[in-house]
Structures are given as structure tokens and as C-alpha cells.
Amino acid sequence: MGTHIAFSVGFDFPLGAGFHAYIQTHGYLQLFGWAGLFIMGVSIHFLSRLAHFKFVEETKITLIYRLMVSGLILRFVSHSILPYFPDSIWYEMLGSGVVISAALIAMGIFVYILFLISIVRSIKPSLFKTNRDIRIFLIMNIIGWAVYASGSLILTIYMMVSREVSLIHNWHLFLVDFFILFSVFPICFGVGLRALPLFLRLPSIKWNVKKFSLIYFSVTLSIISIKLIYYSIYIEWSPNIIYSLSLVKDILIMWFIFKLDILFKSNPPWVADQKKARISHRKEPRKGLPDYGEFGRFEWLIRPAFFWLYIGLFLDILSQIGLITKVQMGIGLDGIRHIWLAGFVSLLIMGMALRMIPGMTGAMKLEKPNRVAYLAIVMNLSVIFRTISIVLPESFLNSVPNGGIIAIRMFGLSGFLFLLGLGIFYYLMKPVLKFNLSA
Numbered sequence: 001m002g003t004h005i006a007f008s009v010g011f012d013f014p015l016g017a018g019f020h021a022y023i024q025t026h027g028y029l030q031l032f033g034w035a036g037l038f039i040m041g042v043s044i045h046f047l048s049r050l051a052h053f054k055f056v057e058e059t060k061i062t063l064i065y066r067l068m069v070s071g072l073i074l075r076f077v078s079h080s081i082l083p084y085f086p087d088s089i090w091y092e093m094l095g096s097g098v099v100i101s102a103a104l105i106a107m108g109i110f111v112y113i114l115f116l117i118s119i120v121r122s123i124k125p126s127l128f129k130t131n132r133d134i135r136i137f138l139i140m141n142i143i144g145w146a147v148y149a150s151g152s153l154i155l156t157i158y159m160m161v162s163r164e165v166s167l168i169h170n171w172h173l174f175l176v177d178f179f180i181l182f183s184v185f186p187i188c189f190g191v192g193l194r195a196l197p198l199f200l201r202l203p204s205i206k207w208n209v210k211k212f213s214l215i216y217f218s219v220t221l222s223i224i225s226i227k228l229i230y231y232s233i234y235i236e237w238s239p240n241i242i243y244s245l246s247l248v249k250d251i252l253i254m255w256f257i258f259k260l261d262i263l264f265k266s267n268p269p270w271v272a273d274q275k276k277a278r279i280s281h282r283k284e285p286r287k288g289l290p291d292y293g294e295f296g297r298f299e300w301l302i303r304p305a306f307f308w309l310y311i312g313l314f315l316d317i318l319s320q321i322g323l324i325t326k327v328q329m330g331i332g333l334d335g336i337r338h339i340w341l342a343g344f345v346s347l348l349i350m351g352m353a354l355r356m357i358p359g360m361t362g363a364m365k366l367e368k369p370n371r372v373a374y375l376a377i378v379m380n381l382s383v384i385f386r387t388i389s390i391v392l393p394e395s396f397l398n399s400v401p402n403g404g405i406i407a408i409r410m411f412g413l414s415g416f417l418f419l420l421g422l423g424i425f426y427y428l429m430k431p432v433l434k435f436n437l438s439a
Helices: 002-010 019-050 058-084 090-122 135-161 169-200 209-232 238-260 299-325 333-361 369-391 403-438
Strands: none
Touching: 002 019, 002 403, 019 058, 019 090, 019 135, 019 169, 019 333, 058 090, 090 135, 135 169, 135 209, 169 209, 169 238, 169 299, 169 333, 209 238, 238 299, 299 333, 299 369, 333 369, 333 403, 369 403
16 A cells, blocks of 8 residues: 555546545554564564563464454555545445454454563562562553554544544644654654663663653653644643653654764673683674574664664654754654654564564574575665655755655655565565464
């Protein structure tokens, strides 16, 4: 769907009646299907072990999977066709399909939230140390899932009652931003803090994770609360408060990236703190990494993911400053959102999957680790193609001969690069998942 939208825009094809609904459904499937299902699958495995669960009920996992996937498929089919029958007898059937899909997904998320609550309640006292405590991130994740699921259900019901073909745009974007700030970012931070130092030999976490998570929670909650008040009651100074708090939020995440030391790896790794003498092996691990190349160049996906996050934060800071000072920056907020989702989230999903899932399934390695480098190149190119025309100011693009036209054509082709990347990713992951099925 994203490829179809991007190609239509990039090569000046008619957008059609379903364009707006396509954009919303594409975003919904991306957040709940691509990012959401990955977050669910990995967190069920990873967090249950973090809390020392002896087992997780397989029936609950199956129930979550069936509710989520059936809801996503129904949403794709129903909402893709709905715009072409606004005044037809088919509207009720298709509109009901959209509402039922949101209800199925909400039920799947409810079962998943019960799992997360049990994790938060069962985390051992050894994880209460300030440099290891990620409970606030997990609580934020629960809030994000609950609000996005229930909000989407309400918007779909309102859409059908009003006989519209798409959701209320501003509230839809509000829910998307809420889910990114409360679910996507916090779970990436929480799992990243526990896994990335091990996978990439980063410095040990010696700073106060609990305090950082509380500050981040307070700032994002303040942003959302003031937005809700502003949507209901017009207060002249509210936008500047929202812009200022958004600046603080961006700086906080930048600080997190700096402390994680993932971009430049300028500080000694955590193994430098170990007092035990290292046991020599016949085979040396890769330089600066603990693995032997069995997962390929997975770091070419994970580290650029944080680079794209940093770029998005930097551009968002410029944008917020422009809004406060009323200076036109020309930076597209939709482009920043794409940098975070296509650049940070998608690359992080792929990199973490390639590194974590072989161990989860028992395969222990990739069959074609040398192909990971191709995946990293294609995916980073797709992010560049997708974002350059929708994030950079038009005046900047037009400073280059035919720059604007070239950028919009790149946008049109970006989806094909992403699909190619997904194909390579599936090619790499299929033997790993097949190993689990055969086992």
C-alpha cells in the first residue's frame, strides 16, 4: 500500500477516491502489523525471561496472534474498498468490516496487555536497581497500546456512523504520535538497554535508567495532556508550551542515544569492567563485537537505525524552534514521522530480528549471513529515497537543478526499494523460522 501511494504521488498519477483511506490504512498496518506484531512477539519471549517466567501459556500467544492477524487482514480488505462505495448498500458491510477489524485487534491487544501487566508485577527485585529498572517503559508501553487500540476503535465507529470513508485526520495523527511516543520508543529503549550492550559491546549502563524513564514519561504525558486540553479549549499560549516540551523530549532522546554510545562507540565496552581473565579461543570474534559473523553485518541495520532517529530528532528540534519563533523552516513533520518509522523502527526491527531470533528458535545462526550487508544497503537507500522530498525544505531542494523533481521521483521509487528489502529480509529469516517449525 505504501509503495502504491508513493509511486502515485512521485510520478503524478491520479490519486483516486481511496487515497486518504489508503494512507490511514497503510499507517495502521505499519504500526500494528509490522512494528506491533514484532514488538509483541519479541517482548513475549524476551520479557518473560527477564521476569524469570517458567512458561507462557501457548494458548494466549495463539489467541493474540489470531485476533491481531485476522483484524489486520479484515482492515486491509474492508478499508481499501470502502471509499469506492460511499453511497452504496455495500457501505454498511464494508464499514462494519472496518469496525469489526478494530474490535478484533483491540481484543488481541487486551490479552497482550494482561501479559505485560503480569511481567511488570513479576519482575524480580534484582531488576529494581536504578541502572536496570525498565518498568516505567513497560508501563508506558501498556498505556500506548491501550489508548491507540481503544482510540482507533472509537474513530472507526464514528466514521461509520457519519458515513465517512476515512477517520478524522487530526485525531488519527494524534493517536499515531501517541503510539510512537508511548509504545514504540519506550519498548525500543527498554529492550535496547538490556540487549544492545551485549550484542554490540557497548559501555555498561551505569546511569540512572529509572530517573530517565520517569522524566521521559512526565514530559510526554505533559505534551499529550496539554494537546488534549488545547483541542477542547482554546488557550493562546498552549501551542508554545507544546512546542517547548517537544524540544525537551527530543533533547532527552538525544541524551539517551549519547549515553548508550551506539553511534560512535567512543567509550570502553562493558567487558572492560570484568575482572576475570579472558579465556582464549581458537576462533576470534569480530573486532569490537562478541559474535563470529554468524548473524552477518546486523550492526549495519541497528546503528543506522539510531542515526536516523538522531536525524529525525535534530530536524524536529529545528521544526519546533521554527514554530516557537514563527520562522518558516519548511521541514515536513510527516517526513520526520517517516524517518522515525521507516528509518529507526524498521531498521531496528530487522537488525534485532537477525540477531535475536536465531537464538530464540534454536537455529543459532543465519544460513546466509553475508547477505545481511545487501539488506542494510537497500533499506538505508529506501529511507533516503522515502524521506528526502517530504522532510527537506522545498527551497533547499530547488537550489539544485531539477532537485525537486529528482527528489519526488526518488519518493515514488522508495516503496520498491523497501519491498526489495523485505524480500531479502524474508529470504534471510525463512530458514531460521523454518528451523523452529521443524523443531
